[in-house]
Amino acid sequence: MNSKTLACQIRKDCLEMAYLSKGSHIACALSIADIVAVLYSDILKFNPEDPKDDKRDRFILSKGHAGSAVYSALARSGFFDPEILKTHYANGSILSGHVSHKTVPGIEISTGALGHGVSIGAGMAYALKLNNKENRVFVIVGDGECDEGSVWEMALFSAQHHLNNFTIIIDKNRFQALGKCQDILKNENLKEKFELFGFKAMEIDGHSHDEIRKSLKVTSKDKPICIVANTVKGKGVSFMENDLKWHYKNPDEEQYKYALREVESEYDQ
Amino acid sequence: MRNAFINRLSELAKNDKNILMMAGDLGYNVLNKFYDDMPKQFVNAGIAEQNMTSMAAGMALEGKKVYTYSIANFPSLRCLEQIRNDILYHDANVKIISVGAGFGYGSMGMSHHGTDDMGVMRCLPNIIIFSPSDKNEAIRVAELSVMTKKPAYIRLGKGGEEDIHEYLEFNIGESINVVKGNKVAIFTTGPIASEALEATNILNEMSISTALYTFPTVKPIDEEIIKKCGNDFDLIVTVEEHNIIGGLCSAVAEVLAMQKNKAVLRKIGLNDTYISEVGSQKYLRERHNLCSKDIVNTVLDYINLK
Numbered sequence: 001m002n003s004k005t006l007a008c009q010i011r012k013d014c015l016e017m018a019y020l021s022k023g024s025h026i027a028c029a030l031s032i033a034d035i036v037a038v039l040y041s042d043i044l045k046f047n048p049e050d051p052k053d054d055k056r057d058r059f060i061l062s063k064g065h066a067g068s069a070v071y072s073a074l075a076r077s078g079f080f081d082p083e084i085l086k087t088h089y090a091n092g093s094i095l096s097g098h099v100s101h102k103t104v105p106g107i108e109i110s111t112g113a114l115g116h117g118v119s120i121g122a123g124m125a126y127a128l129k130l131n132n133k134e135n136r137v138f139v140i141v142g143d144g145e146c147d148e149g150s151v152w153e154m155a156l157f158s159a160q161h162h163l164n165n166f167t168i169i170i171d172k173n174r175f176q177a178l179g180k181c182q183d184i185l186k187n188e189n190l191k192e193k194f195e196l197f198g199f200k201a202m203e204i205d206g207h208s209h210d211e212i213r214k215s216l217k218v219t220s221k222d223k224p225i226c227i228v229a230n231t232v233k234g235k236g237v238s239f240m241e242n243d244l245k246w247h248y249k250n251p252d253e254e255q256y257k258y259a260l261r262e263v264e265s266e267y268d269q
Numbered sequence: 270m271r272n273a274f275i276n277r278l279s280e281l282a283k284n285d286k287n288i289l290m291m292a293g294d295l296g297y298n299v300l301n302k303f304y305d306d307m308p309k310q311f312v313n314a315g316i317a318e319q320n321m322t323s324m325a326a327g328m329a330l331e332g333k334k335v336y337t338y339s340i341a342n343f344p345s346l347r348c349l350e351q352i353r354n355d356i357l358y359h360d361a362n363v364k365i366i367s368v369g370a371g372f373g374y375g376s377m378g379m380s381h382h383g384t385d386d387m388g389v390m391r392c393l394p395n396i397i398i399f400s401p402s403d404k405n406e407a408i409r410v411a412e413l414s415v416m417t418k419k420p421a422y423i424r425l426g427k428g429g430e431e432d433i434h435e436y437l438e439f440n441i442g443e444s445i446n447v448v449k450g451n452k453v454a455i456f457t458t459g460p461i462a463s464e465a466l467e468a469t470n471i472l473n474e475m476s477i478s479t480a481l482y483t484f485p486t487v488k489p490i491d492e493e494i495i496k497k498c499g500n501d502f503d504l505i506v507t508v509e510e511h512n513i514i515g516g517l518c519s520a521v522a523e524v525l526a527m528q529k530n531k532a533v534l535r536k537i538g539l540n541d542t543y544i545s546e547v548g549s550q551k552y553l554r555e556r557h558n559l560c561s562k563d564i565v566n567t568v569l570d571y572i573n574l575k
């Protein structure tokens with residue numbers, strides 16, 4: 001599936017999951033749909049037949065609450081039957097709200113408490129280098145998540161140890177759980193901050209597949225890489241975009257159908 | 270229970286400007302009583318719980334009565350050393366509110382399960398642990414938490430808990446005898462109390478005289494009642510939505526072990542495991558044998574053995 005088709009599919013799957021499960025975090029998932037789609041279509045090395053294949057790149061969703069986007073990408077990439085997506089959050093399902101490595105093939109690391117995934121990723125990158133391995137490590141982290149001190153501890157370490165096999169992608173949708181980031185903890189100039197910490201940093205449109213692809217292919221001789229992706233929380237569904245309540249709410253039938261049509265028509269253009 | 274607690278606390282905060290609510294970027298449509306009505310008494314610390322916890326200690330040492338608020342493990346385990354060194358050692362007037370006791374956020378996944386917090390907190394010196402069983406206990410805990418200057422950990426259910434008894438003016442360290450009986454005593458704490466109450470009723474209907482006690486304070490624990498029950502009953506069963514190590518069962522066993530008892534102790538709790546299964550609070554209780562029928566069976570097994 002090319003990245004555009006996959007992104008559309010991810011959005012449709014996420015909407016269906018939120019609708020059926022009555023779970024939360026739909027806007028958080030829509031925000032990263034394009035990044036996840038490009039990762040799984042064009043960048044990550046993976047093997048659905050053998051999720052633990054030595055040659056695989058490591059991908060971690062540090063903002064684990066956006067799990068539905070990754071579950072969809074995994075299902076559509078052959079890791080498990082897409083029908084299972086319909087059971088998200090349900091009793092007896094393998095798909096918990098936050099991503100779980102115990103039950104879902106292809107999930108590298110369980111997250112859900114913010115500010116852990118990035119550091120685990122740095123640890124993997126460090127060990128892979130020690131083992132002279134070529135695999136890359138990619139982590140998606142929220143901009144709100146960057147409030148956590150551990151993110152900055154990770155940044156110090158990664159630069160110190162020249163983890164050039166390590167890329168973090170910041171989903172900069174400008175919202176966190178109780179409001180806009182700028183009203184809670186202003187954490188602006190993220191690109192410049194990571195640059196100062198010793199990363200090779202760049203800022204992109206987090207919904208432009210060309211820009212995402214290009215940035216994910218960037219390498220460095222001796223620096224970890226930080227991609228600040230400007231995104232829209234709820235991207236693709238007009239009434240969910242930049243509206244905090246869709247961090248929590250799930251669509252009713254009418255909203256669900258309307259949202260599906262919007263996502264599909266966007267893709268047709 | 271969570272909303273009842275916050276409502277009562279916000280009433281008290283209206284008359285006490287020193288009460289300060291600090292949230293770790295959480296509490297949408299819950300803490301609005303603070304952020305809309307008393308913005309000067311609300312601070313969003315951001316998604317930075319460790320900093321929040323140490324800052325709360327600093328504010329408390331300057332005379333504020335600070336409540337930190339987040340989900341299950343985020344204000345507790347994540348900030349363990351900040352709690353120990355900064356709050357408890359400095360005797361700072363900070364109350365840590367942890368929402369989603371046990372499987373309150375069941376289907377969210379293990380990161381959100383509050384199933385080892387009581388044990389971890391209980392072994393820290395200088396902390397009161399409140400664990401209300403229903404909204405009425407939560408309201409009283411809100412009042413007690415304002416009355417005491419001591420640091421405390423407050424473990425709240427996420428919402429929708431059944432009422433176990435009406436509002437009572439209990440004090441810190443007192444258990445509550447909800448149902449009277451003379452053969453079996455069931456001890457419980459937290460939202461799982463509804464299962465314990467149901468089991469108590471079933472057993473009494475079966476003519477097995479069963480008493481029910483809730484422990485809205487797990488530390489200090491009501492030693493007097495535990496010792497008395499140890500003497501008076503044949504069987505004590507502890508019921509908690511928590512790991513079987515460190516929580517209510519351990520607290521009760523520590524007391525019982527110091528005397529000769531008539532009663533034997535049996536325990537209902539999580540069998541020292543993390544939960545990977547997905548499901549609601551009710552579903553996960555069923556899967557892990559924490560339901561009323563499991564409590565009843567535990568009692569029947571004991572009686573049949575005798």
Ligand SMILES: Cc1ncc(C[n+]2csc(CCOP(=O)(O)OP(=O)(O)O)c2C)c(N)n1
Pocket residue numbers: 027028029031063065066112113114115141142143144145146171173175176177233247293294295316318339343
């Ligand atoms: C340690 C921790 N604290 C708090 C939370 C609760 N929480 C879940 S999502 C969220 C906001 C995250 O914001 P951001 O990283 O910007 O991601 P977005 O939802 O905007 O995509 C919060 C505070 C959590 N999951 N983990």
